Amino acid sequence: MAEIFVLAEHRQGVIRDVTFEMLGEGKKVAEALGADLTAVLLGSGVQDFAEKLKDWANKVIFVDDPKLENFNAEAYQKVLSSLISERKPVLTMIGNTSFGLDLAPALAVELKMPIATDCIGIEVDGGKVKVIRNIYSGKINARMSFRDDATQYMVTVRASAFPAPESAPGLGGAVESVASPLTEEIDYKKFIAYEEAAVGEVDITAADILVSVGRGIGDVENIPLAEELAKVLGGVVACSRPVVDKKWLPKPRQVGTSGKTVKPKLYLALGISGAFQHLAGMQASDLIVAVNKDPKAPIFSVANYGIVGDIMKVMPVLKDKITELKG
């Protein structure tokens, strides 16, 4: 029977959410393709994870090797290319994460298998797999298909694009251990250590009100406008990634996939376009208000209230009006 591989992603002893999101979606795609769903797990001492995954797939294959203890794309690639060449899954799903992007593109080239990255939709059309990718600052969806002669495909899946099922579908798959094909350590690329995120002087995850600024703030000199607004609201200032990249605010203030996940009572998004990496870090906020001069900015589709306008004009007036209303 045809097979779909979902590569389980785990780090520091935790299976990452994207794994379950892929297994949930993978089950649907497997049904549409008339295939079995196989979870593939690589690591050192991962038998427990294999047990955890078995209700999520028709089969769990795991490769346990001390050489796979920490993620090394080179080692993972060797193991996966051997597994995929042998078992010939019709589709291999990998997270579009720092882990997946370090691994999948080179693996696909080695296997001469077409890959589509950062997919937010997977469709089966006449036995062929097609994907939806979200591009151009989130403003365009592209439907893409694979090279005509391809019979096996690889996709990387955007985190949070598919909801993870609330509980395992109870597939009760068989767990199979496969011997590691690795014969020696990879000496030209070595994992050295993890470095934890820096702790800031302000903890944005603990604040009830966040006044969050994006690239639209224009200049570091305008940051005080946001600070004054935050002050009258009794909140703190957070930001999107470009603001940190430009060193206008320190990294611990960044909201999003590579920053912090926040859930304040009020999230004021000022001059933030709403890239998915940002949304992933704030869309669970109770009340979201967006101010942006672009009426098509994706942030408006997660906001409760929106103002199309210039934040430089809105911020000072809003501060004054709030001060007035506070009396």
Added chain:
Amino acid sequence: MVDIIVCVKRVPDTSEAEVIIKDDKRAIKDADLTFDINEWDNYAIEEAILKKEALGGKVTVIGVGGEEVNEVLRRCLAKGADEAIRLTDPAFDGSDGYAIAKILSAAIKDLQYDFVFTGAQAGDDSYGVTGQMLAEILGIPHATMVTKVDINNGTARIRRELEGGLEEVDEINKPAVFCIQTGLNEPRYVSIMGIRKVSKKEIPVKAAADIGISADEVGEVGSMVKLEEFSIPPAGELAEMIEGTPDEAAGKLAAILKEKGAF
């Protein structure tokens, strides 16, 4: 001494612009868009120049595309790159990340280099694959989402960004490809004067035949994925819009926030 090749792409800025799909549904109308060097590549070129300034050596920039790519290549020269190469051939049109990686590798294999820097992704198509594929084709290791590069003789100690602010430190031997993430340096500004200074510098142009790659390996036929069509993403549930002048809108918003108990 360190020789670094940087791959740069010219991309439209769509973050603030209205994006309109062409009638054939396979491209966007770009006449009204402003183009610039891809944001990630801007950090990559800066990092390469910083390394050259610290260690000596040479920085070469390469771009695949038409004559318009000269504009970003010249910007890189003005910043301090030593040489630029443009890879141009009608056969390259419609290439996906894989085909671009094949084109770049064909040109790079004949050059002298210790490291190749690419952006972690291009802001337009966002494939996020080209650097890794290039490394695989060249048969050398790579690292993605790179946020720090320290070069020490034959090896580089790098930092990679993982999710949630966590980072990973790795050591990689040269030659290697690094796919650079934003924020690892402060890209320098180039003045019009600076660009004028390099305006006479010749940028060699190479076609498919010059780099020894055949037409069926590149373009749409040489790609892994095929674009079927573009569409505008479904809008989802839109925010309730507060209308009026900035003064009026801010006043209404303040009232709403008060009513909701925000302050």
